[in-house]
Amino acid sequence: MCVTRPTGFRAAACKAGIKPSGRPDLAMIVNDGSRRSAAAVFTRNVVVGAPVEIGRRWRERYLGARGVDRPEALRAILINAGCSNAATGQAGIEDAMATMRAAAGALGCAVEEIMPSSTGIIGHRLPVEKMTSAMPGLAALLARGHDADDAVAAAIMTTDLVPKASHREVELRGHQVHLGAVAKGSGMIAPRLDSAGDVGGFGAHGTMLAFITTDAAIDADCLQIALERACRESFDRVSVDAHPSCSDTVICMSSGMVANGKGASAEPIHRSDPEFFGFQSALTSLCQELATKVVKDGEGATRTFRVEVRGAASHDVAERLARAVIDSPLVKCAIHGKDPNWGRIVTAAGNAGVRFDPMSTSLTLSDGHSAGVEVYRSGLPTGVPKTDARLISAMNADPVCALLTVGEGPGHAHMLGCDLSAEYVKINAEYTT
Amino acid sequence: MCVTRPTGFRAAACKAGIKPSGRPDLAMIVNDGSRRSAAAVFTRNVVVGAPVEIGRRWRERYLGARGVDRPEALRAILINAGCSNAATGQAGIEDAMATMRAAAGALGCAVEEIMPSSTGIIGHRLPVEKMTSAMPGLAALLARGHDADDAVAAAIMTTDLVPKASHREVELRGHQVHLGAVAKGSGMIAPRLDSAGDVGGFGAHGTMLAFITTDAAIDADCLQIALERACRESFDRVSVDAHPSCSDTVICMSSGMVANGKGASAEPIHRSDPEFFGFQSALTSLCQELATKVVKDGEGATRTFRVEVRGAASHDVAERLARAVIDSPLVKCAIHGKDPNWGRIVTAAGNAGVRFDPMSTSLTLSDGHSAGVEVYRSGLPTGVPKTDARLISAMNADPVCALLTVGEGPGHAHMLGCDLSAEYVKINAEYTT
Numbered sequence: 001m002c003v004t005r006p007t008g009f010r011a012a013a014c015k016a017g018i019k020p021s022g023r024p025d026l027a028m029i030v031n032d033g034s035r036r037s038a039a040a041v042f043t044r045n046v047v048v049g050a051p052v053e054i055g056r057r058w059r060e061r062y063l064g065a066r067g068v069d070r071p072e073a074l075r076a077i078l079i080n081a082g083c084s085n086a087a088t089g090q091a092g093i094e095d096a097m098a099t100m101r102a103a104a105g106a107l108g109c110a111v112e113e114i115m116p117s118s119t120g121i122i123g124h125r126l127p128v129e130k131m132t133s134a135m136p137g138l139a140a141l142l143a144r145g146h147d148a149d150d151a152v153a154a155a156i157m158t159t160d161l162v163p164k165a166s167h168r169e170v171e172l173r174g175h176q177v178h179l180g181a182v183a184k185g186s187g188m189i190a191p192r193l194d195s196a197g198d199v200g201g202f203g204a205h206g207t208m209l210a211f212i213t214t215d216a217a218i219d220a221d222c223l224q225i226a227l228e229r230a231c232r233e234s235f236d237r238v239s240v241d242a243h244p245s246c247s248d249t250v251i252c253m254s255s256g257m258v259a260n261g262k263g264a265s266a267e268p269i270h271r272s273d274p275e276f277f278g279f280q281s282a283l284t285s286l287c288q289e290l291a292t293k294v295v296k297d298g299e300g301a302t303r304t305f306r307v308e309v310r311g312a313a314s315h316d317v318a319e320r321l322a323r324a325v326i327d328s329p330l331v332k333c334a335i336h337g338k339d340p341n342w343g344r345i346v347t348a349a350g351n352a353g354v355r356f357d358p359m360s361t362s363l364t365l366s367d368g369h370s371a372g373v374e375v376y377r378s379g380l381p382t383g384v385p386k387t388d389a390r391l392i393s394a395m396n397a398d399p400v401c402a403l404l405t406v407g408e409g410p411g412h413a414h415m416l417g418c419d420l421s422a423e424y425v426k427i428n429a430e431y432t433t
Numbered sequence: 434m435c436v437t438r439p440t441g442f443r444a445a446a447c448k449a450g451i452k453p454s455g456r457p458d459l460a461m462i463v464n465d466g467s468r469r470s471a472a473a474v475f476t477r478n479v480v481v482g483a484p485v486e487i488g489r490r491w492r493e494r495y496l497g498a499r500g501v502d503r504p505e506a507l508r509a510i511l512i513n514a515g516c517s518n519a520a521t522g523q524a525g526i527e528d529a530m531a532t533m534r535a536a537a538g539a540l541g542c543a544v545e546e547i548m549p550s551s552t553g554i555i556g557h558r559l560p561v562e563k564m565t566s567a568m569p570g571l572a573a574l575l576a577r578g579h580d581a582d583d584a585v586a587a588a589i590m591t592t593d594l595v596p597k598a599s600h601r602e603v604e605l606r607g608h609q610v611h612l613g614a615v616a617k618g619s620g621m622i623a624p625r626l627d628s629a630g631d632v633g634g635f636g637a638h639g640t641m642l643a644f645i646t647t648d649a650a651i652d653a654d655c656l657q658i659a660l661e662r663a664c665r666e667s668f669d670r671v672s673v674d675a676h677p678s679c680s681d682t683v684i685c686m687s688s689g690m691v692a693n694g695k696g697a698s699a700e701p702i703h704r705s706d707p708e709f710f711g712f713q714s715a716l717t718s719l720c721q722e723l724a725t726k727v728v729k730d731g732e733g734a735t736r737t738f739r740v741e742v743r744g745a746a747s748h749d750v751a752e753r754l755a756r757a758v759i760d761s762p763l764v765k766c767a768i769h770g771k772d773p774n775w776g777r778i779v780t781a782a783g784n785a786g787v788r789f790d791p792m793s794t795s796l797t798l799s800d801g802h803s804a805g806v807e808v809y810r811s812g813l814p815t816g817v818p819k820t821d822a823r824l825i826s827a828m829n830a831d832p833v834c835a836l837l838t839v840g841e842g843p844g845h846a847h848m849l850g851c852d853l854s855a856e857y858v859k860i861n862a863e864y865t866t
Contacts, residue, residue, distance in 0.1 A: 045783040047780050087809065087812060088813065187763065188763060241762045243762060329674045330621060333861030334862070336858065337862030343519070343520060343556050344555075344676070346520065346555075347519075347621075347676070347678060347679050350480035351479075356479060358520075359522075379520060379522050381556040422855035422859065424858075425769065425858060427766075428763055428766030429770030429854075
């Protein structure tokens with residue numbers, strides 16, 4: 001069980017006829033909790049789909065208000081695959097609203113309590129009629145348990161080969177709290193998610209959706225902070241193809257059903273509570289597992305590749321270096337060919353748009369289980385032969401691990417990517433609009 | 434004829450045993466001119482090969498001095514393929530110097546008048562002994578004419594499928610002036626070349642070498658300016674795989690043999706002379722032809738793709754947008770599959786790290802010969818069907834032409850790239866260190 005593992009959630013999926021393949025394509029995750037809260041982050045791409053626009057407006061209203069003025073938290077997320085409802089303008093907003101009204105009608109809640117989320121082809125109108133017709137049947141299917149969870153995980157897939165789900169448990173003030181999640185993502189993956197404080201943004205990419213549920217009683221602002229932190233350490237750290245999407249979304253809903261809070265009334269966790277860190281850790285770990293699953297299922301990927309940069313002038317510099325390496329097509333091809341072509345890694349870093357001294361730079365390749373082998377130090381190859389057993393072990397590992405040290409600065413960062421295969425080209429040259 | 438077409442040049446190539454394939458791999462272009470000048474630009478990659486370090490030092494000495502203090506211009510360029518002499522530290526500098534001494538000995542000039550240039554594998558020492566042994570034989574082969582030119586064009590190739598050469602003629606003050614050139618480049622291509630004013634740099638990529646000869650009498654500072662401008666409009670406008678190299682180099686040598694200058698003594702062209710513009714145009718046009726040839730021969734490329742961005746806030750913003758589109762693997766796969774997947778183009782631009790308003794953005798695809806067809810306008814698809822004859826013609830063209838208008842600003846830029854094929858993956862997964 002994943003999304004319905006925490007108390008207070010039901011889920012369902014069905015075939016609404018959106019995917020040309022005829023596979024399940026419409027899903028719903030419902031929060032029946034008595035003390036609900038919710039949090040969300042979205043793509044920083046300049047071009048966004050209608051659901052992201054609606055989601056941002058919701059977040060602004062929701063987090064902008066406090067106490068009794070705060071509107072009801074999300075009651076449900078309505079997700080479809082097969083059509084991203086992006087580049088559809090005002091009509092796309094209205095289409096999404098129509099499906100939200102149908103969902104609200106089926107659940108007996110306000111339309112503002114429904115969050116839409118869409119993935120699939122860009123520039124096509126949502127098949128509203130198909131979706132609204134399917135809604136009563138979808139609502140009737142809502143249930144807890146493995147079947148419901150599996151159905152949701154399958155329905156949100158696009159080019160994904162495997163469904164992605166995960167869960168965590170954590171004890172807060174003696175109460176067992178659950179977190180569950182589903183995600184999709186295979187191509188157009190390199191999420192950089194925004195925060196509630198952003199005034200809009202840029203730099204983002206990736207069609208990656210993740211939906212997280214928890215029965216922890218947690219304050220909405222606190223949940224938003226926890227989600228943003230978790231995403232920085234998980235989804236923001238992976239890239240399949242460095243290409244932007246307009247639909248990246250991570251939503252977390254809490255039912256508040258577990259009385260994990262403090263005081264006689266078991267108030268929800270606040271940021272200053274020690275329990276916050278326990279919850280944060282579990283959420284981050286959950287998101288990291290999902291992000292890794294997304295990369296492993298990257299389009300055409302046969303293996304993953306982890307780059308860690310240390311000794312940079314700042315974390316930002318380190319991240320730029322790590323991204324330049326992980327997204328280089330030549331490095332990705334070398335990983336595919338199991339070739340310890342460290343020259344490509346070093347020169348990819350040399351192109352990151354930041355300064356570092358090659359004479360103070362070293363590169364170690366490893367299989368992640370042993371110390372590995374240094375192949376480049378102080379601007380020079382160390383002369384390790386390709387036949388070195390440690391090097392062969394490193395290049396056959398999954399992930400292949402590269403540690404790039406560029407000096408003695410305090411900045412460090414890591415990224416997880418995957419190899420580039422002929423299969424990636426096949427998938428993306430044959431997928432047509 | 435190309436590099437020896439201008440008066441005052443000889444060239445030769447031979448097999449020195451550097452390439453494992455046993456093909457020709459050592460070449461020399463010699464300037465016998467009486468009023469020589471030279472100019473050079475190099476990669477902005479943080480990591481550079483020994484020849485680039487030597488070249489930058491030469492340029493600093495050469496352009497830093499004036500009049501009688503200026504050292505002799507380059508007498509010859511010594512080029513090898515099969516080993517880039519990069520990541521080789523001080524030993525690499527000394528190796529290059531040893532080959533320069535051998536070349537200077539064979540030509541009877543000073544070692545400072547020789548410019549080395551290397552391409553090939555990174556992190557391997559130059560086979561100095563093989564190169565110095567070959568030098569007397571190479572010098573003995575020096576000649577003018579097609580055979581010599583063709584031999585040089587072939588010897589500098591690595592994964593190139595075809596040799597790349599070109600030439601121009603231009604009349605300056607009633608005198609016919611010639612320009613000739615050879616280039617290599619197929620993978621690790623996306624040059625961003627520096628200028629003599631740079632204090633070092635970053636942001637560059639591409640193993641692209643180009644060597645240009647001219648018999649125009651032109652002042653060295655003037656030639657440097659002309660070369661930098663020409664590169665901005667040519668090599669800096671192309672990308673095969675967005676990956677940095679450490680060896681990008683463009684060198685232009687003038688023999689000064691044509692008395693195209695002004696006054697009784699036919700002084701070399703200065704920047705303020707109207708002739709400068711004639712020379713500049715010919716040089717830019719020559720470099721553009723070479724840059725296009727490099728992209729057409731990009732590793733695995735089956736077709737090229739031109740993106741023009743207009744209406745941006747600045748030229749810099751426009752360039753970032755154009756680069757984000759041209760380098761997106763998803764866009765490159767769509768071009769390969771002849772799929773008018775405009776959603777990928779628009780979302781790739783959305784990730785360029787610059788702001789623009791999708792509602793003021795439009796995208797037109799064309800075959801470059803006709804007006805083409807607008808597929809996206811004001812944030813919405815125009816609804817042109819995939820079966821539209823203009824769209825089919827555009828997607829089958831070479832280059833496929835995309836015009837992305839992002840507003841009404843003054844900034845514009847264009848980039849030429851190529852598709853991503855399974856062959857690219859094959860070449861780069863199988864090429865081993």
